[in-house]
Amino acid sequence: VADAAQATQRSSLEAVPPAASVLFGAALEPARRYAELLATVGAERGLIGPAEAVRIWSRHLLNSAAVAELFAPGSRVVDVGSGAGLPGVPIALCRPDLAIDLVEPLARRVTFLTEAVAELGLADRVRVVRGRAEDDAVRSAVGDAPWVTARAVAPLDRLVRWCLPLLAPGGRLALVKGASAAAELARHRSAVRRAGGIDPEVVHCGQGVVEPDVPVVVLRSAGGSGPASRRPAGRGGEEVR
Numbered sequence: 001v002a003d004a005a006q007a008t009q010r011s012s013l014e015a016v017p018p019a020a021s022v023l024f025g026a027a028l029e030p031a032r033r034y035a036e037l038l039a040t041v042g043a044e045r046g047l048i049g050p051a052e053a054v055r056i057w058s059r060h061l062l063n064s065a066a067v068a069e070l071f072a073p074g075s076r077v078v079d080v081g082s083g084a085g086l087p088g089v090p091i092a093l094c095r096p097d098l099a100i101d102l103v104e105p106l107a108r109r110v111t112f113l114t115e116a117v118a119e120l121g122l123a124d125r126v127r128v129v130r131g132r133a134e135d136d137a138v139r140s141a142v143g144d145a146p147w148v149t150a151r152a153v154a155p156l157d158r159l160v161r162w163c164l165p166l167l168a169p170g171g172r173l174a175l176v177k178g179a180s181a182a183a184e185l186a187r188h189r190s191a192v193r194r195a196g197g198i199d200p201e202v203v204h205c206g207q208g209v210v211e212p213d214v215p216v217v218v219l220r221s222a223g224g225s226g227p228a229s230r231r232p233a234g235r236g237g238e239e240v241r
C-alpha cells in the first residue's frame, strides 16, 4: 500500500522548471531526488501536506535555493526550524562551498533530515542538530555563526529573540518571509532593535530567475564588524523604514 501511495505521489510531482537548472546547476539530480523524497516519504510521514507534490519546486525548492545567493563563499549557515530541510537542504545542494547546520526539535523531522542528508551525499558538510534554537545545548553546538536563516518558523519578533544569540558579532540573519516581509518588518522594527538587531532591510532574492522573487528580511547582529559584516550579495536590496 505504501508503495502504491508513493507511486501516486511520484506521478503527481511538479515537472522540473527551467529555473531549477539555473539554481542547482550540477546538483540538479540530487535536487530532483530530494523533491521526490519530500513528496513521497515526507508526505507519508506527515512532514509536508499531500497537496504539496504539485508545487514542490515552485513553492519549496526554488524558493529556498534562491536565498543561497546571500551567503559569502565558504560560510557556515544555520537553518533554524528546518522541518523537512527547507531552506537548508536546497541551499546545501546549490552551494557546495557552504557548511550547513539544520536545527530542528521534532524527532520525526530529525529522522527524515538525517536520512535525507545521508542519501543526498551531504553528510560531510551538513549537520543535523536536534533541539530548539533557544536551548543552551543548541547554542553551544551551532553558535557564533556568520549566518542564520529560517523559513516559516515564527513571527519576526520571536525569531530575532531566538536567532540573534546564535550569531557571531556582526553576523547576519536571513529570514525568509514572503510577501509579508516589509509589513512584518515595519510592525516589529522596535522588537528587532531591542533584541540587538541592526540595519534591517528587505532583500529580494532570485530576481530574474524565480517568479515571484523571494523577499527576505536581512539584519545584522550589533557588536563589531564580525565575519559577515559586508552587505549581502543579493540584488535588489530595499531599505524599509
Ligand SMILES: C[S@@+](CC[C@H](N)C(=O)[O-])C[C@H]1O[C@@H](n2cnc3c(N)ncnc32)[C@H](O)[C@@H]1O
Residues within 6 Å of the ligand: 080, 081, 082, 083, 084, 085, 086, 087, 103, 104, 105, 106, 109, 131, 132, 133, 134, 150, 151, 152, 153, 162
Ligand atoms: C512550519 S515548520 C517550517 C519548516 C521549514 N522551515 C519549511 O519552510 O518548510 C516550522 C518548524 O520550526 C520548528 N520550530 C518551532 N520552534 C522552534 C524553535 N524554537 N527552534 C527551532 N525550531 C523550531 C518546528 O518544529 C517546525 O519543524
